Structures are given as C-alpha cells and as structure tokens.
C-alpha cells in the first residue's frame with residue numbers, strides 16, 4: 001500500500017528462504033546455490049523509504065562433536081562458518097563441491113571450535129587456476145581460534161613450496177618449509193593434516209611430507225584457506241584418531257596375500273595364519289582385539305564374513321562379532337555373540353557410553369566350525385544374520401555412517417572372506 005509503513009522480513013535458514021510482510025508469511029522457496037552472504041535492498045522505478053533495519057543471527061549452534069564429514073551433496077556446508085571470502089557450494093560436472101572465487105584475495109572458512117584438540121582433517125582439492133600474485137596459496141587451517149590465531153599448512157605456487165605457519169596475535173611465523181613441490185592443475189589432490197599434542201603433520205596422498213612442532217595453540221577448529229585461487233574442495237572430513245579414509249565400496253578380503261593394507265588395527269596383534277587357506281587372526285591372549293576398514297562416507301551396506309571359534313579363554317567375557325558404522329574407537333555399533341552369556345547382542349557405543357539395543361538369549365555358536373555372520377545396516381535399521389538366518393535386529397538413529405570392523409574378546413578366532421557391499425550389489 002503506498003504511503004504506509006510496512007514491516008518486511010526475509011529469513012534465510014539453511015536452504016530455505018521465507019518472506020514475511022507485516023508478520024504474515026507470503027512466500028517461501030528452497031535453493032542451495034548460495035549458502036552465505038550479506039543483505040541489501042533493491043528497488044526499481046520506485047520512491048521507497050527504509051527505516052529500522054535489523055539483522056538477527058540464529059542462536060549459537062551447539063558445539064560440533066567429532067567426527068564430521070561433508071561432501072556438499074545437499075548444497076550446504078553444514079556447521080561451517082565463513083570468516084572471509086565468498087564461499088559457496090557449486091556444481092562441478094554433476095557433483096557439488098565447495099568453492100570461493102579467484103577474486104577473493106583471502107578466503108577462510110572453518111568448522112568446529114575450542115573443544116577440538118587432537119584430530120585429523122582430510123580434504124580433496126582441485127586447482128583450476130591462480131590469480132598470479134606472489135601471495136597465491138591454498139591449504140588447511142588447524143587449531144583455529146580466531147582470524148588472528150591459528151596454524152596454516154599451505155601450498156604456495158609462486159615459490160613452489162609447502163609451508164607450515166603459525167599465526168599468533170596476528171603475527172605470521174614460518175615454522176617449516178618444503179621447497180620443490182608442485183601440485184598439478186586440474187587434478188584432485190588429497191591433503192591431510194594431523195594435529196596431536198604439539199605435532200603438526202601434513203600429508204599428501206596419505207604420505208607424510210612435512211612436520212612441525214609448536215605448542216602455542218593447543219585447541220581450535222579446522223578450516224580451509226585460499227588466497228587468489230580458483231579451487232574446488234570436496235569430501236572434507238575431520239575425525240579423532242584411528243580411521244583410514246578414502247576406502248571404496250565394495251570391499252573384499254580373502255587374506256591370501258596377507259591382510260589388505262586398508263585394515264586399520266585399533267588394538268590386538270592381528271596377523272594372517274594358515275587354516276586351510278590364509279585367515280585373519282588375533283591371539284587368545286588379546287583380551288580385546290578390534291580391526292576396522294572403511295570410513296565416514298560409508299553409510300548403508302551389507303557386511304559378511306566367515307568365522308570359526310577354536311576356543312574361548314573362559315574369563316567371563318568371551319565374545320566375537322562385527323562393528324558397524326565405526327567412526328572412532330568410542331562410537332560404533334557392535335553385533336556379536338557373547339559366549340559367556342549365551343546371547344546374540346546389538347549394542348551401541350556413543351561417546352564411550354554403551355547401550356544395549358537388542359538381546360537374544362539361549363544362543364549357541366558351536367566351536368571348531370565355520371559360520372557365516374552377516375550384518376545389514378540400512379538407515380537406522382541394524383540386522384544380524386547367522387548362517388543365513390536373521391537372529392536379531394534393532395533400530396537406532398544415532399550413528400548414520402562409518403566403517404566396518406571385526407571384534408573379539410578372549411577368544412581364538414579365525415576370520416575369512418570378508419565382503420562389504422553397498423546396497424544393490426549384494
């Protein structure tokens with residue numbers, strides 16, 4: 001209505017945009033192309049007066065717990081905070097990726113907070129071009145406290161070197177430099193940074209290339225930094241210790257060539273031994289033995305393995321089974337047979353707390369014979385099959401992705417023919 005004051009409110013929350021006039025919702029839309037940025041006014045051929053402009057930020061989000069994984073497929077970098085630059089999710093030939101334009105002289109975006117201390121951040125990045133200034137750089141931030149306090153592990157194309165730098169109270173200090181390095185344009189590179197105590201380690205393609213030690217910053221989030229780069233980022237994960245990333249599905253191991261290098265032993269003395277064929281084994285003297293494969297990008301899958309128990313130690317907690325949705329040694333589901341109790345069980349460990357989700361008493365798994373265990377994880381549903389029969393299932397929403405593993409306590413067990421397959425390939 002001309003000549004009258006109206007209250008117009010626009011709300012941007014995730015991918016949803018809403019417009020209110022005088023308190024009434026009049027328009028809503030969903031779009032994920034732009035995930036950050038300021039506000040403004042536009043008018044065309046009109047005489048308009050504006051007053052009492054107010055911008056409210058959403059309430060402070062809850063602290064993020066590790067691990068986190070972001071593939072940008074839903075168009076949103078969930079939980080990431082843009083420090084500077086025009087970060088957004090773009091389409092890279094059919095797969096969404098994170099991006100800030102080459103015109104940004106400095107672009108930084110971070111995830112996590114001061115509750116993060118020891119962790120590993122991994123990212124895939126592809127360099128499509130550079131601004132051509134001597135400041136051009138790309139890399140990873142760790143122990144990010146604020147724009148003036150963090151560590152940066154970066155690649156500098158003009159100097160063709162990798163650097164580990166510390167920014168403390170706004171002052172940048174070079175801790176270590178590796179010259180003679182060139183990241184090829186147009187290809188996806190995998191960078192990883194591990195921070196543990198005062199040690200900072202930079203990895204390229206899983207191999208350590210540069211290390212520094214510094215104790216000025218003990219905690220803080222993780223992030224990305226670029227200066228004058230035309231660069232795409234994807235498959236960013238941040239996790240606590242003990243998870244090998246980048247393992248493709250399906251996964252298969254018959255142990256004939258020794259265990260696959262993709263297994264990540266959490267604890268226990270895992271080796272291959274001969275039992276007809278080569279089989280995977282941890283000794284009965286290990287009171288707990290766990291070994292895992294896969295990563296935070298594994299969601300739904302079917303895992304199967306042959307298992308033979310030769311004998312139990314008989315110390316009151318004899319068990320054998322699978323781990324699924326394994327995220328770190330404190331977050332996963334166990335689907336197992338507990339011989340001491342004579343039960344099949346499904347149990348959740350969440351942040352170190354165990355919760356029993358399902359139990360089937362009166363169960364037996366005869367010694368000295370090969371049995372086939374199968375776990376199906378589909379959304380919130382978990383199923384355990386023994387020799388082709390469904391014995392136990394549970395529904396739990398807490399852990400939606402993560403790798404697969406073998407677990408045994410106080411037992412002489414032989415494992416063989418491990419198959420992990422994504423839905424539709426079983």
Ligand SMILES: [Ca+2]
Pocket residue numbers: 071072073095096097234235
């Ligand atoms: Ca992606």
Ligand SMILES: [Ca+2]
Pocket residue numbers: 070071072073074075076077078
């Ligand atoms: Ca997302």
Ligand SMILES: [Ca+2]
Pocket residue numbers: 254255256277278279416417
């Ligand atoms: Ca074998």
